[in-house]
Amino acid sequence: MLLAFDWSQLAQQTVIGLSSGALWALLALAIVLIYRSTGVVNFAQGEMAMLSTFVAWSLVHHGFSFWEAFFATVALSFCGGVGIERAVIRPVERAPVLTIVIVTLGLVFVVDGIARWGWTAETKSLPNAFSTRPIQIAGVAFSIQDLGNIAVSIGLVLLIGVLFRYTKLGLALRAAAINPQESRLLGVRVSWMIAIGWGLAAALGAVAGMLTAPALASFDQNLMQPVLLYALAGAVLGGLESPVGAVVGSLLLGVFVNLVGTYVDWVGNDLRLPVALAVILGVLLIKPAGLFGRTAVRRV
Amino acid sequence: MRRVLGIAVPLLAAAAAVGVFLLVPHLVSDFHSRDLAEAGVFFIAIVGLNLLTGYTGQISLGHGALMAIGGYTTAALVVHEHWRDVWTIPLAGIAAGIVGFLIGIPALRLSGLYLALATFAFAVAMPSLLKKFSGLTGGSQGLSFLESSPFQVTGLKGTVTVFGHTTTANHFLYYLTWGIGLVGLAIAWLIVRGRFGRAFRAIRDSEAAAASAGVNLPLYKTLAFALSGVYAGVAGSLFAIQSEIVNPLSFTVLLSILIVVGAVVGGLGSLPGLVLGALFIKYLPSLAGHVSTRPGAPDFIYGAAIILVVILLPGGAGGLLGRLFAPLTTWLYTRR
Numbered sequence: 045m046l047l048a049f050d051w052s053q054l055a056q057q058t059v060i061g062l063s064s065g066a067l068w069a070l071l072a073l074a075i076v077l078i079y080r081s082t083g084v085v086n087f088a089q090g091e092m093a094m095l096s097t098f099v100a101w102s103l104v105h106h107g108f109s110f111w112e113a114f115f116a117t118v119a120l121s122f123c124g125g126v127g128i129e130r131a132v133i134r135p136v137e138r139a140p141v142l143t144i145v146i147v148t149l150g151l152v153f154v155v156d157g158i159a160r161w162g163w164t165a166e167t168k169s170l171p172n173a174f175s176t177r178p179i180q181i182a183g184v185a186f187s188i189q190d191l192g193n194i195a196v197s198i199g200l201v202l203l204i205g206v207l208f209r210y211t212k213l214g215l216a217l218r219a220a221a222i223n224p225q226e227s228r229l230l231g232v233r234v235s236w237m238i239a240i241g242w243g244l245a246a247a248l249g250a251v252a253g254m255l256t257a258p259a260l261a262s263f264d265q266n267l268m269q270p271v272l273l274y275a276l277a278g279a280v281l282g283g284l285e286s287p288v289g290a291v292v293g294s295l296l297l298g299v300f301v302n303l304v305g306t307y308v309d310w311v312g313n314d315l316r317l318p319v320a321l322a323v324i325l326g327v328l329l330i331k332p333a334g335l336f337g338r339t340a341v342r343r344v
Numbered sequence: 345m346r347r348v349l350g351i352a353v354p355l356l357a358a359a360a361a362v363g364v365f366l367l368v369p370h371l372v373s374d375f376h377s378r379d380l381a382e383a384g385v386f387f388i389a390i391v392g393l394n395l396l397t398g399y400t401g402q403i404s405l406g407h408g409a410l411m412a413i414g415g416y417t418t419a420a421l422v423v424h425e426h427w428r429d430v431w432t433i434p435l436a437g438i439a440a441g442i443v444g445f446l447i448g449i450p451a452l453r454l455s456g457l458y459l460a461l462a463t464f465a466f467a468v469a470m471p472s473l474l475k476k477f478s479g480l481t482g483g484s485q486g487l488s489f490l491e492s493s494p495f496q497v498t499g500l501k502g503t504v505t506v507f508g509h510t511t512t513a514n515h516f517l518y519y520l521t522w523g524i525g526l527v528g529l530a531i532a533w534l535i536v537r538g539r540f541g542r543a544f545r546a547i548r549d550s551e552a553a554a555a556s557a558g559v560n561l562p563l564y565k566t567l568a569f570a571l572s573g574v575y576a577g578v579a580g581s582l583f584a585i586q587s588e589i590v591n592p593l594s595f596t597v598l599l600s601i602l603i604v605v606g607a608v609v610g611g612l613g614s615l616p617g618l619v620l621g622a623l624f625i626k627y628l629p630s631l632a633g634h635v636s637t638r639p640g641a642p643d644f645i646y647g648a649a650i651i652l653v654v655i656l657l658p659g660g661a662g663g664l665l666g667r668l669f670a671p672l673t674t675w676l677y678t679r680r
Contacts, residue, residue, distance in 0.1 A: 085457060133654045141456055142403050146608050146654050149601055153647025160640025272469060282462060318472045324465040329450045332458050 052184040057306050058299055063190035064274075065298015066197035070252035071268075071275035072282070072290040073201060074245035078255050080221040081241040082133060084144040088151035090272025092128070093249030095159050096121040097267060098255050101168050110171050114254055118247045125246025129239040137235065159265045167262035173255060193255050200251060201291050204244070208287075217241060270317060274301070277320040281327050283337025293335060297323060350676045351662030354394070359416040361455045365479075367523055378514040378586070379626065385583045387622035390606045391525070391532050392515040392575020397604070398612035399536055401548030403456065406447075407464030407601030409470040412590075414580030417635040419487040419590040420480060426493045430520065431586045436581030437574040444573020448566035455551075471592035487589025497588055520583050523557050528575060533615055537572070544568055548613075609653050611662020620661035624653075 072091060078086045086092075087156045096117050103113035132151065136143050174192035178185040210216035219227040220237035228234050249268075256271055273295060282293025297320060305316045327334060369377040378665055389407055396402050414436035421427040421435065447466070451459055474481045481487065491495050504516035511519070535541055544565045546554035555561050584590045602625045610621020632645035658663055666673075 079457075083457075085461060132651050132655070139658060142397065142460075142604075142608065142612070143654055143658065145403070145405075145457070145460060146605060149653050150647040150650035150654065153643045153650065155647075157640040157642070157644025157647060161638060161644060162640070175530060259493065276461065277465075284457075315472065318469050320470045321465040325462055328454055328458055328462045328465075332454055 053306075054303075055184045056186065057302055059186050059194075061188050061299035061302030062295055063193045063296040063298070064302065065278070066194045067252050067256050068271060068274045068278050068298060069197055069294035070248045070255075071290040072279040072294045073204065073269055073287055074248040074252070075275060075279045076282075076284060076287050076290040077241050077245045077248070079191070079279075080287075081217070082137075084141055084148060085276070085284070085329045086151075086245070086293045087145070087148045087272075088155055089245065090268035090275070091152050091155040092121070092125070093253035093271070093282065094265060095155050096124070096246070096250030097257050097263070098159050098163050098168075098265075099251035101249070101257075101313070102163075103169055110173055110258075114173070116274040117250050117254060121250035122243040122247040125243040129242035129248070133238070133242065134180060134235060137238070147158065156265060163265075165264065167264045168257075169260075169262045170254065170257045172258045182305075189259065189339070193259075196251070196255060197291075200248065201287075204287070213228050213240070222288060238330055273317060274298075274320050277324045279334075280324050281334055283334025283336065286336035289334055289336030345447075346676060353672070353676060362526070365526060365620050369518050374512050374514050374585055377518040381517040381521045381586060381680075382583075382669070383622045383626035384518070384525045385579045385586065385624055386603065386606055387525045387619060388521070388582065389576050389579035389603045390529050390610055390618050390621050391528055392572040392579070393603055393607045394610070394612060394615070394618060395532055395535065395544070395575070396568050397607060398614070399541060399544040399548060400565065402451065402565065402568065403460040403461045403604075404572070405460050405597075405604055406465075406467035406470075406600050407572070407576050407603045408595050408597060409463075410440045410447075410561035410576035411443055411580030411583060411599065411603075412470050412474065412595035413443045413573075415575030415584040415590045415594065416474070416481055416487070416580075417577065418581040418584045419489070422489050422496050423482075423487045423492040424480075425494055428498065429489065429499050433524070433581045433585075436584075437578040439501070440577020440580065441570045441574035444576070445566055445570035447573075448569030451569060452562055452565055459655040460476075464597070464600070467597045470595060470597075474592040482591070484592055486594070489649045498585075518588055521586070524578060524582065528578070529615060529618075532575075535574055536615070540564070540567070545613075605650055609650070609657075609660050610667075611660030614662030614666060617660055617662025617665050 071093060074089050075085060078084070078089070087213075099120055100113045100117040103116055104110060109118065121171055128151065130148055133144065135324065136147055148310065172189060173196075174189045176187060176189050178187050179191075206214075216227070216232045217237050219230070219232050220234040221241070224234045227237075252271065252275075253268055257267060262269075272296065278294030278297045279290045280293070281297055282289025284290075300323075301316050301319055304319055353599060366473040368380065372380070376401040380449070389411055393404060393407050396404055417436040418429065418432040421432040422429050447463070451462070475484050478484075491493055494500055498513075498516065500513075503510050504513055536544065543559045546557060546559050546565060547561060547568075551561060574664070580595070583594065585595065602606045606621035607618070608621075610619070611617035622672055628649055632642040632649070635641070636643055653660075659666065
């Protein structure tokens with residue numbers, strides 16, 4: 045058994061793991077963006093991404109090509125995210141953490157309700173964003189779809205990084221997240237920065253949803269529920285404070301979960317999600333700040 | 345005079361609560377009293393969560409999992425050991441209390457949202473864990489009282505006779521659940537107004553200040569978790585007794601979320617409003633179903649109602665009650 049160890053299978057499974065991890069990374073990044081600006085985990089992030097995917101499905105259904113629908117949906121999701129923040133998060137901006145958490149849990153029901161109201165329960169499918177044809181690299185077959193997912197995710201993460209690092213808007217976004225009071229004194233419109241953060245998060249989630257759906261034979265309103273849990277695990281692993289951490293954590297988690305699922309028979313396919321949950325618990329107990337987070341030290 | 349009233353008014357309020365408790369089943373249909381008994385299960389769990397979250401400031405999104413411990417303790421004792429169902433309630437409470445205590449130990453390292461996430465992961469993982477240990481829990485089939493030991497089900501014949509009084513099974517479940525609920529409420533009230541309650545609130549308001557004032561943080565935080573676990577276990581046990589079957593789907597993460605919603609709607613850090621919180625989570629889904637039965641519409645109304653209540657009533661129903669009665673309580677308890 046050990047002698048017949050198949051290195052090309054390991055390479056394939058690693059890339060498959062990276063591919064799903066890359067999609068989780070987008071949602072994890074969305075969670076981290078909102079955590080940094082609003083101070084809570086948005087439990088509705090997965091459902092919002094699911095709704096975006098349904099919008100994309102309708103656009104494709106009305107004759108748009110995949111990529112036209114893709115960019116239209118990203119734009120719509122951005123507006124939707126801003127709208128949600130203005131409507132329900134702004135009124136509780138200064139409320140205790142638990143209150144905002146409850147609001148996002150309420151949002152889970154609301155968004156889910158909209159998706160079940162507007163679209164029938166029958167399963168749907170989206171065309172593939174990339175060709176499913178395998179390509180040979182160094183004698184190992186990889187699917188173009190997996191490589192495409194990884195490329196899109198890394199591209200988007202870099203784009204977000206550039207936005208935050210090199211633009212005036214990014215500076216304002218970071219300032220509003222790190223020190224709202226002083227930013228307000230310096231003329232940053234903190235409340236609107238939070239709304240833009242929600243918009244960016246919704247757009248990232250939309251991309252995650254639209255890349256997750258084509259990989260499945262069919263999807264329904266439960267599309268993003270497992271993805272949200274994996275993304276939460278990835279974000280916690282990397283550190284909820286750290287965007288880089290969220291991405292690295294999700295990629296690591298993707299590879300880890302896929303390899304454990306492939307090579308450990310006892311885990312197989314059914315226990316992948318509990319493995320991710322065990323990662324959440326383990327990280328929180330051993331190093332709550334995550335791999336890239338800093339432990340907050342406060343004067344009281 | 346005012347001093348006498350200051351003692352008499354709360355006593356009268358308590359007497360009125362007991363009166364309502366005794367009378368309600370005679371005012372509503374038999375079937376409806378069973379619905380109310382289900383609301384009572386939520387009530388007990390919410391009171392327990394409020395001790396932990398409302399008074400000690402530790403957020404738990406995993407109380408459904410503690411209810412699962414209680415429910416499965418009862419089910420295992422009835423099905424495997426053929427105990428009478430109602431006698432398993434104390435053991436179910438103790439079992440969940442111990443698990444609560446054990447969760448409380450690692451929880452010492454976590455606070456705020458991180459604790460919420462950890463307990464959330466626990467709640468999400470619970471159904472798969474229950475399926476995995478199928479020897480004890482019956483796997484995804486669960487444990488059915490009626491199949492394995494029907495004679496241990498109180499009220500199997502449709503009526504129950506207690507101390508010579510005969511009531512219908514549904515009325516019995518109502519009295520059992522809300523009776524335990526009211527006793528639990530009274531105990532919670534005694535806890536929060538005494539030495540423990542002061543320590544809990546001090547921890548909630550500032551851990552550093554509490555520690556420097558000599559409050560033993562690890563002791564009181566794990567104690568709050570254990571107490572809260574006892575309430576959740578008793579609630580889970582009553583849930584199992586009412587439904588006569590438990591399976592992994594009885595205790596999903598949705599249940600944990602409902603309990604937190606109930607506690608917030610009822611009012612964290614206050615006790616009387618929690619009855620309203622329990623009724624809210626019990627009746628809102630069917631109310632939402634009455635408004636429209638289009639697929640998705642009940643979910644939408646349900647979520648929107650939760651968001652609206654949280655935005656409009658920051659202190660929950662308890663906060664509202666407090667404000668309504670503020671003139672009375674100020675008049676009664678202010679020394680001039």
